[in-house]
Amino acid sequence: MRFLIPAALLVVLLVFLGIGLKRDPREVPSPLVGKPAPAFDLALLGEPQRYTQDDLKGRPVLVNFWASWCAGCRVEHPLLVKLAGEGVEIVGMDYKDTDEAARQWLQRHGNPYRRVVADVQGTAGLDWGVYGVPETFVLDANGTIVYKQIGPMTEQAWNEKIRPLLQGPKS
């Protein structure tokens, strides 16, 4: 009886610590999930016209923040190329990069992007709450953010989280 209360407290503490161990402190849940995509108006890489958040509406899109200087982007790149090959529309946001470096990188590794937006100053990144590339936002046909992948895209995240979201309620 004497030990019951401290023992119970210890169990509660252990449960909390256990949950804490499982969580990745680098993953900050985005407050933007469930909200419309933040506004931007930027130049496209290699195309004369500009691109805004309105151009992302009408169909599900992956918006992938990447850069030629980003190591994690190399990791996820083959998967993005594969997804693009399967018909998934990916818009690249070239974060704090130069057009020349980005072009060379895409030439060398393949281009999975339908469009590449040049976010040279990282202003769109700031408004989208990006704090480290790569980050990938999943947008539904209304232009609402339904999911955010922090860090490289993985097969697991795609199969278990994102694909079900995109194929979700078909009306």
Next chain:
Amino acid sequence: MRLAHWGLALLLALPVLAPAQPPDAPPQTVQATLDAGQQERYRRLVHELRCLVCQNQTIADSNAPLAQDLRSQVERQIAEGRSDDEIRHYMTARYGDFVLYKPPVQRNTVFLWAGPFLLLLGALAIALRQLLRRRDAAAAPAAMPDRQALQKLLDEDRP
């Protein structure tokens, strides 16, 4: 003995007495466009916003590119005449409450804020109970068998 206690207490208090200074605190480049009051606000705000990529550093303490971006945002928005709350809201709208070092009091943080006080109350209750119990025990005379046992122990000690 006394001395050892004081020494220990002093040792424990050391981190409080001498807060750690980051050896390589980055230079705070505040443009001259801000007046003295605005610079003061800038300094306060950059010390309460978390640098999300560097774990447990404020954007004032970090030289990460993101921290630099956020610092210049704070500076620009102060210069544009935005209030502290507007700037905080700008940050939380993008990065969530995690960006604030001091979490806001709201439904999901009630336990966080109230927890320490609940623990303190619990500890006080236990301490009070123990003190009362001890007083009661002291008031009551030792029972006979105890006295006999004590006497026996004393006898054993004698050569």
